[in-house]
Amino acid sequence: MTExxxxxxxxxxxxxxxxxxxxxxxxxxxxxxxxxxxxxFRTVDNILTVIRQFSLITIVAAGQAVVLISGGFDLSxxxxxxxxxxxTAYLIMFQHMSVPLACIIGVLTGAACGVINGLLIxxxxxxxxxxxxxxxxxxxxxxxxxxxxxxxxELTMPFTFLGQGYFLKIPIPIYFMAFAVIVVSxxxxxxxxxxxxxxxxxxxxxxxxVGINVANIKLVSYVICGxxxxxxxxxxxxxxxxxxxxxxxxxxxxxxxxxxxGGISLAGGKGKVFNVVVGAALLGIIxxxxxxxxxxxxxxxLATGFILLIAVSIDxxxxx
Amino acid sequence: xxxxxxxxxxxxxxxxxxxxxxxxxxxxxxKGEVHAIxxxxxxxxxxxxxxxxxxxxxxTGKIVxxxxxxxxxxPFNAIINGTSIVYQEINLIPFLxxxxxxFISNLQKVSNKKFINTKKILQESRAILKSLDFDIDPKKLxxxxxxxxxxxxxxxxxxxxxxxxxxxDEPTAYLTDVETQKIFNxxxxxxxxxxxxxxxxxxxxxxxxxxxxxxxLRDGQVIKTLNTKDTVQNEIISLMVGRDLENLYMKSTFTSxxxxxxxxxxxxxGMFEDISFDLYAGEILGFYGLVGSGRSEIAKTIxxxxxxxxxxxxxxxxxAKIKNVKDAIKRGIIYLSEDxxxxxxxxxxxxxxxxxxxxxxxxxxxxFVSRLKEAKTSNAMVKNIRIKxxxxxxxxxxxxxxxxxxxxxxxxxxxNPKVLFLDEPTHGIDVGAKAEVHALIKELTxxxxxxxxxxxxxxxxLGISTRIVxxxxxxxxxxxxxxDLTEEVILKAASHLKMVDF
Numbered sequence: 001m002t003e004x005x006x007x008x009x010x011x012x013x014x015x016x017x018x019x020x021x022x023x024x025x026x027x028x029x030x031x032x033x034x035x036x037x038x039x040x041f042r043t044v045d046n047i048l049t050v051i052r053q054f055s056l057i058t059i060v061a062a063g064q065a066v067v068l069i070s071g072g073f074d075l076s077x078x079x080x081x082x083x084x085x086x087x088t089a090y091l092i093m094f095q096h097m098s099v100p101l102a103c104i105i106g107v108l109t110g111a112a113c114g115v116i117n118g119l120l121i122x123x124x125x126x127x128x129x130x131x132x133x134x135x136x137x138x139x140x141x142x143x144x145x146x147x148x149x150x151x152x153x154e155l156t157m158p159f160t161f162l163g164q165g166y167f168l169k170i171p172i173p174i175y176f177m178a179f180a181v182i183v184v185s186x187x188x189x190x191x192x193x194x195x196x197x198x199x200x201x202x203x204x205x206x207x208x209x210v211g212i213n214v215a216n217i218k219l220v221s222y223v224i225c226g227x228x229x230x231x232x233x234x235x236x237x238x239x240x241x242x243x244x245x246x247x248x249x250x251x252x253x254x255x256x257x258x259x260x261x262g263g264i265s266l267a268g269g270k271g272k273v274f275n276v277v278v279g280a281a282l283l284g285i286i287x288x289x290x291x292x293x294x295x296x297x298x299x300x301x302l303a304t305g306f307i308l309l310i311a312v313s314i315d316x317x318x319x320x
Numbered sequence: 321x322x323x324x325x326x327x328x329x330x331x332x333x334x335x336x337x338x339x340x341x342x343x344x345x346x347x348x349x350x351k352g353e354v355h356a357i358x359x360x361x362x363x364x365x366x367x368x369x370x371x372x373x374x375x376x377x378x379x380t381g382k383i384v385x386x387x388x389x390x391x392x393x394x395p396f397n398a399i400i401n402g403t404s405i406v407y408q409e410i411n412l413i414p415f416l417x418x419x420x421x422x423f424i425s426n427l428q429k430v431s432n433k434k435f436i437n438t439k440k441i442l443q444e445s446r447a448i449l450k451s452l453d454f455d456i457d458p459k460k461l462x463x464x465x466x467x468x469x470x471x472x473x474x475x476x477x478x479x480x481x482x483x484x485x486x487x488x489d490e491p492t493a494y495l496t497d498v499e500t501q502k503i504f505n506x507x508x509x510x511x512x513x514x515x516x517x518x519x520x521x522x523x524x525x526x527x528x529x530x531x532x533x534x535x536x537l538r539d540g541q542v543i544k545t546l547n548t549k550d551t552v553q554n555e556i557i558s559l560m561v562g563r564d565l566e567n568l569y570m571k572s573t574f575t576s577x578x579x580x581x582x583x584x585x586x587x588x589x590g591m592f593e594d595i596s597f598d599l600y601a602g603e604i605l606g607f608y609g610l611v612g613s614g615r616s617e618i619a620k621t622i623x624x625x626x627x628x629x630x631x632x633x634x635x636x637x638x639x640a641k642i643k644n645v646k647d648a649i650k651r652g653i654i655y656l657s658e659d660x661x662x663x664x665x666x667x668x669x670x671x672x673x674x675x676x677x678x679x680x681x682x683x684x685x686x687x688f689v690s691r692l693k694e695a696k697t698s699n700a701m702v703k704n705i706r707i708k709x710x711x712x713x714x715x716x717x718x719x720x721x722x723x724x725x726x727x728x729x730x731x732x733x734x735x736n737p738k739v740l741f742l743d744e745p746t747h748g749i750d751v752g753a754k755a756e757v758h759a760l761i762k763e764l765t766x767x768x769x770x771x772x773x774x775x776x777x778x779x780x781x782l783g784i785s786t787r788i789v790x791x792x793x794x795x796x797x798x799x800x801x802x803x804d805l806t807e808e809v810i811l812k813a814a815s816h817l818k819m820v821d822f
Binding site: 190191192193195196198199201202203205206207208209210211212213269270 | 625644645646648649655657662663664665666667668669673677678680681684687688689731
């Protein structure tokens with residue numbers, strides 16, 4: 001009798017684990033399908049290539065996660081990434097600035113864009129949707145006016161090492177991804193700042209009642225998001241060897257998708273930053289599978305949307 | 321099935337996971353009766369109510385309503401069949417008008433075809449509100465009402481469906497005595513029409529004012545059903561807690577101390593005017609006033625949430641300009657809100673995080689939070705004030721209202737307050753927990769903390785305050801020494817009406 005009860009207990013615990021980590025489970029299932037169905041997939045080279053492909057969106061998603069947890073979101077990350085990449089490329093190509101300095105200024109550009117978003121949302125109190133939609137157009141516009149549409153090409157080493165280089169046989173972008181995700185995870189889960197962000201996402205009113213400076217915390221979250229978007233944009237340009245108008249502009253929604261699929265709640269206050277890797281990986285692998293089967297790229301959006309819907313539905317059904 | 325009963329509950333069982341919420345519960349409610357149900361938090365009252373209106377379903381057991389066994393599919397079926405419920409929490413739609421909220425379930429009935437007949441809805445709701453003696457404009461948006469008015473609207477909504485059985489779950493939690501009397505009048509009306517009321521309340525004195533019989537629940541079981549006139553408060557309380565509680569309120573032993581807070585001519589347009597009072601270390605200063613009088617706003621201003629227009633605050637005999645909440649907390653001025661759900665609790669966090677949120681810095685080094693340090697303090701608090709929970713990592717929303725309040729109080733204590741504003745600290749809390757909170761307050765004042773107790777519970781304020789400040793319409797009406805003070809005197813000082821004699 002007790003053996004039966006013990007088994008039942010174990011089953012309940014297992015089901016509980018499955019439901020709490022549904023995204024991870026789906027991910028493992030898809031991974032297994034990919035490994036079994038596509039023999040090409042099984043090489044280390046290919047796996048690293050796939051990881052490198054989704055590494056940039058992961059960096060953006062990590063920053064987006066901070067903003068999402070605070071209860072907001074940032075639709076301007078794409079244009080910020082493109083803008084920052086142009087600033088860096090311009091400084092290297094036309095001002096002959098050293099690569100590290102140019103990159104730093106590029107990231108600071110992203111931070112400055114984040115400040116603009118943050119001020120609009122936390123002080124002027126504009127709703128994040130409208131604010132970041134507007135700034136996304138603003139940042140795109142600024143770039144167009146400055147460049148008149150022209151790209152900055154023929155970027156070379158040492159700059160291109162960031163996007164095209166390897167260290168210990170692993171592509172450099174993957175190191176950046178790991179670094180960004182680990183740093184942001186620790187920031188959010190172990191520091192005072194992270195605690196405040198979760199609190200604000202949980203209940204903004206209560207947060208101000210217990211002495212948290214809600215406006216400042218929110219401002220910083222958008223600065224973090226903008227900075228990380230800039231990092232990703234710069235690496236993209238390094239990989240392509242060219243800064244191109246619109247290159248990263250489409251990143252905004254996928255970065256939110258990756259975060260949400262990774263378990264970050266759109267309502268705020270919930271989710272582990274580290275899991276954006278799972279979300280981004282899932283999207284990346286599905287994309288890779290579709291390409292391997294020679295499916296037209298138009299189906300990619302469909303696939304992304306479909307997975308996002310499933311992830312959000314599971315989250316919603318669990319809650320209710 | 322007895323023809324005189326509107327409701328018969330037979331052998332109800334309900335279990336949530338491993339928690340047995342209801343065990344073999346059998347209750348009868350007669351037609352034309354006001355039947356009170358009392359019990360500590362976690363006794364099973366809300367579970368029972370929710371089963372009666374089919375928000376949840378019992379595991380086993382029968383429910384017989386007006387002579388027929390019922391098995392509702394949805395709560396709406398329960399309403400159509402003649403059972404209505406009004407909860408303690410406000411369940412109205414804030415951006416619709418009072419009239420629309422009252423008729424939300426049957427907008428079709430009061431309209432023709434597909435278009436909402438606004439005029440008719442306004443007319444009918446005006447009539448209902450008038451018949452219940454609720455002075456509320458049905459055109460107003462619910463969001464613009466005070467919490468007491470919102471409660472009245474909820475009651476009007478339930479009443480408008482002409483229920484044979486009305487369930488009231490802590491209906492007077494947000495109301496003062498004047499407003500509570502209005503609710504009693506409504507209950508009386510229902511009784512006169514041979515309708516029945518199930519009345520749940522922690523305020524035992526109300527039970528004696530309004531109920532015919534009372535059923536005591538403890539740990540999910542019916543302990544006893546008594547005729548109200550055949551019993552006394554102490555008997556009910558001992559049945560509820562299973563032990564004897566000495567002295568519901570113990571008078572404060574404060575004699576004298578140094579002045580820690582002096583407020584002079586504090587004014588905020590639209591909220592309060594020319595407020596002056598002193599607070600001494602070790603005393604409990606009661607703040608009494610009808611809902612809307614501005615008492616909470618005064619406290620919030622001193623706490624840094626609201627910026628005053630004029631006036632001065634002296635803290636520990638030095639002039640103090642309190643810039644914001646963080647500043648107030650640093651000085652040792654703490655405020656515990658009356659709206660627990662929206663202003664005190666972080667719903668996505670556990671007990672440990674809720675306790676430490678106001679001074680996380682103290683548990684941290686170089687910006688990194690030490691969970692070990694947090695756990696040490698939190699566990700000590702849980703033990704000290706007896707918070708019922710298996711662990712401090714338990715999410716705060718899993719706790720009962722009384723225990724949630726204890727967590728918030730634990731947070732305040734860890735901040736080493738010098739001045740503590742408690743806004744309705746025991747509302748919605750059962751007798752046992754209430755006594756514990758009062759004992760805690762007593763302990764704090766023994767340590768030299770000055771407590772301001774904002775409360776609309778007159779027995780509570782009279783029971784433990786050393787002095788009482790009565791606020792009326794945003795101004796200090798009178799400051800009393802709590803010596804030979806009666807409820808009538810305080811009420812008179814707090815009422816808006818110009819009375820010749822009371």
